Amino acid sequence: MTTSIYRSALALLLAGLASVGALAETRQVEDAQGNQLTVPAEPKRIVTLSELDLDTALALGITPVGTTDGRGQASPPRYLEGKVPAQTRSVGLLNDPNLEALLELQPDLILTGPQKPEQLAILNEIAPTAVSYALGEYWMDATLRVANILNREAEGQQLLERYKARAAEGRDKLSEHQGETISIARWNPKGPAYMLKDSFASTVAHDLGLVRPGHQQEPGTTHSMSLSLESLAMLDADWLVVGTLATTGDAVNAMRQAEQTPMFLQMESVKANQYSAVDGSVWTSTGGPLAALQVIEDIETMVLDSEANATAVAATP
Secondary structure, eight states, X not given: OOHHHHHHHXXXXXXXXXXXXXXXXXXXXXXXXXXXXXXXXXXXXXXXXXXXXXXXXXXXXXXXXXXOOOTTSSSSOGGGTTTSOTTSEEOEETTEEOHHHHHHHXXXXXXXXXXXXXXXXXXXXXXXXXXXXXXXXXXXXXXXXXXXXXXXXXHHHHHHHHHHHHHHHHHHHTGGGTTOBEEEEEEETTEEEEBOTTSHHHHHHHHTTOBOOGGGOOOSSSBOOOOOGGGGGGGOSSEEEEEESSSSSHHHHHHHHHTTSHHXXXXXXXXXXXXXXXXXXXXXXXXXXXXXXXXHHHHHHHHHHHHHHHHHHHHOO
């Protein structure tokens, strides 16, 4: 959309909504950048522009009218399949939402992750826009901020209490594995990269009593540089999970080919059957409470299935 067309459409939209907006009750909130915003006290038409925003809104029982596609995907994150209603419209790519689609949805509140100042200014002309988290921020803190912006503080606290109870249950189930190491990797077309120590899924694994291996202790929430097949030892640990963002494509093909190589098959985690392919949109993105619960499920399944297989092998005459 050109600037002139965008401005004209925006002017018409704002003129049509002016009388409605004047009647709506509002409240003041502070976003992740310290901006003081006036937002609807009970927003009705919410658009979410990050995975964490969508995840948290759904966990709170809120249906956004629009959302961006998942990272590296052509639809919402696939772990939320069945949870995103059909009426929730895609507004395009995660870091490049379609402004025309946003205008058509007539949102009264936009939630977003970190944005460039010029993009944020445009979004704020469409509707009050709150930055829900800062780069590197702990997902629980961001979840509570989203809940506060949506005027659901009590419900947000309840979400985290349920998560903590579920994590405690998981620790009990994995009591014999406390302190074991877990490697978390994303496979890209150019090769694998391990997630850094403070990344989303790493914090959930820590809550279950698992730790990252000594060679994966760099602070940060993103991932390492891509590794060559000759460097796959950097992925090894007691347990190994590897995810791709999409279910098909170059990254998946590269991972499938690598799984057949001697370098991959020689990793101790693979030889011990303590390796699992996982959903990268859960494990290697910016997750919320629903993603955190999925990570717990995935870890339990991997560890307990491995235990069952080992018991079955030991019992075989």
